[in-house]
Amino acid sequence: MEVKTSTEKKEKGINGVLYYWKRIGREISPVWFSCVMGxxxxxxxxxxxxVELSMSHTLGIVSLLDLLARVLWMSSVxxxxxxxxxxxxxxxxxxxQLQSSLNNFMQAQTWGAPPMACFTLAxxxxxxxxxxxxxxLCLFFAQxxxxxxxxxxxFSAVFIPYLMFTRHxxxxxxxxxxxxxxxxxxxxxxxxxxxxxxxxxxxxxxEILVLSYILWGSGIVLAAMITILFYARLAYxxxxxxxxxxTLWLILGPPGQSITAIFALGEAxxxxxxxxxxxxxxxxxxFSLPIWGFGxxxxxxxxxxxxxxxxxxxxxxxxxxxxxYPLGVLTTGTYALRMHTQLYLFEIxxxxxxxxxxxxxxxxxxxxLRCLYPLFKSS
Numbered sequence: 001m002e003v004k005t006s007t008e009k010k011e012k013g014i015n016g017v018l019y020y021w022k023r024i025g026r027e028i029s030p031v032w033f034s035c036v037m038g039x040x041x042x043x044x045x046x047x048x049x050x051v052e053l054s055m056s057h058t059l060g061i062v063s064l065l066d067l068l069a070r071v072l073w074m075s076s077v078x079x080x081x082x083x084x085x086x087x088x089x090x091x092x093x094x095x096x097q098l099q100s101s102l103n104n105f106m107q108a109q110t111w112g113a114p115p116m117a118c119f120t121l122a123x124x125x126x127x128x129x130x131x132x133x134x135x136x137l138c139l140f141f142a143q144x145x146x147x148x149x150x151x152x153x154x155f156s157a158v159f160i161p162y163l164m165f166t167r168h169x170x171x172x173x174x175x176x177x178x179x180x181x182x183x184x185x186x187x188x189x190x191x192x193x194x195x196x197x198x199x200x201x202x203x204x205x206x207e208i209l210v211l212s213y214i215l216w217g218s219g220i221v222l223a224a225m226i227t228i229l230f231y232a233r234l235a236y237x238x239x240x241x242x243x244x245x246x247t248l249w250l251i252l253g254p255p256g257q258s259i260t261a262i263f264a265l266g267e268a269x270x271x272x273x274x275x276x277x278x279x280x281x282x283x284x285x286x287f288s289l290p291i292w293g294f295g296x297x298x299x300x301x302x303x304x305x306x307x308x309x310x311x312x313x314x315x316x317x318x319x320x321x322x323x324x325y326p327l328g329v330l331t332t333g334t335y336a337l338r339m340h341t342q343l344y345l346f347e348i349x350x351x352x353x354x355x356x357x358x359x360x361x362x363x364x365x366x367x368x369l370r371c372l373y374p375l376f377k378s379s
Contacts, residue, residue: 025089029101031110033117034321035368036080040120041328042361043072045354047128048335050347073128080117105168112156112181116325118149119185122192139199146192153185153215157222175233176240177247177322179226180254186219187257188329194264197272205272209265216261223254245309246322248302255295256329259288263336288337295330296349316371320364327357 047069090097101107122145129138160182164170193212197205230251240247262284270277306314306323331353338346 025086026094026097028083028086028090029097029107029110030113031107031318031321032083033080033113034110034318034325036076036083036117037113037120038321038324038328038361038364039072039079040076040117040124041325041332042357043069043076044120044124044127045328045331045335045357046072048332049354050335050338050350069128070132073124074132076124077121080121102163103167105164105170105174106178108160108163108168109178109181111160112153112183112185115149115152115156115185116181116188118145118152119188119192120325122146122149123195126192126195139196142192143196146189146196149185149192150189150215153189156182157186157219173233173237175229176244177226177230177250178319179230180223180250183219183222183226184250184253184257186215187223187254187261188219190216190261191257191264194261194268197268209268209272212261212265216258216265220254220258223258227251227254239305239309241309242313242315243317243319245306245314246317246319248305249322249326251298252295252302252326252330255291255298256326256331256333259291259295259333260329260336262287263340285340288333288340292333292337295333299327299330316367318368320367323360324357324364327353327360331357 046065049065051063051065102111122142125138125142125145129141190212193208197208200208239245263281266277266281266284269280273280331350334346334350334353337343338350
């Protein structure tokens with residue numbers, strides 16, 4: 001009798017845990033991976049900060065920024081693993097939720113978040129990971145995440161617009177900055193690719209470099225088209241209200257990503273393409289300066305429009321993570337310009353952006369945890 005009771009208790013416990021995971025898994029959607037993107041880019045921004053690099057190279061010490069970067073990056077890795085497990089539960093037990101998210105126009109845009117999370121973590125495995133786990137293991141995970149991200153980014157960049165063109169019902173005033181989410185991973189793929197190229201087999205390096213330039217160029221063209229459409233939408237239908245306000249900040253993503261990517265690819269090209277590598281590097285600088293100017297212009301506009309909306313109605317949603325990642329890649333793009341121009345203007349701007357990025361991350365993370373508490377408590 002005691003054995004039976006013990007077995008029943010064990011089965012009840014297992015069923016309870018399974019029910020808990022099923023319930024939480026039902027609530028997961030691709031937009032949750034924006035938390036991984038935001039936390040990961042803050043870690044990279046801290047690690048690549050000119051102040052952090054100066055202290056590490058000059059004094060040979062581990063600075064506070066370096067320690068924070070390691071903690072944040074590990075947090076993003078653990079969160080990514082948890083979300084993958086919960087998303088797998090959804091695929092198994094709630095497949096209708098996946099179909100529903102693709103059929104819903106607004107939710108479908110967020111399918112660009114998982115590949116961007118893969119690319120962010122892949123870059124972290126190369127830049128931060130070796131200090132914690134050793135280079136060989138980190139290189140393996142970085143390559144795996146980059147490959148998975150490439151497949152997922154091609155899916156989001158092709159299939160989501162296909163659904164928009166053939167299935168979703170849209171109106172002109174439904175043009176938002178989140179249209180960038182499915183196509184932005186094409187630009188983001190170039191950064192981890194450039195970091196991984198020196199460690200790939202020699203026979204693959206040129207092919208991966210060419211592929212990265214192709215994806216980068218495709219993403220830039222698509223992002224430019226969407227930005228123009230969104231600018232027209234703002235002019236004709238004014239600033240979006242409520243939960244759509246954070247999508248204003250998504251316009252910062254392509255400028256920041258493209259600057260970081262073009263410099264990373266230029267450095268790789270200068271090694272593997274001796275004849276045109278230097279030319280591509282110079283072309284990257286000529287591209288980055290005006291693009292950075294546009295990014296800062298839009299940053300000021302987005303900040304003013306957000307402050308205006310906060311005085312009336314700016315409810316919290318997971319869309320608030322749109323404040324974090326675009327600002328983070330604009331920060332790393334500013335660092336790249338500082339490195340290649342040696343101008344203190346970019347160092348000062350980069351540090352100011354990092355300070356704002358940190359404050360916003362703390363705010364958004366706190367609000368996210370507060371909203372999660374009732375969900376876990378009821379489960």
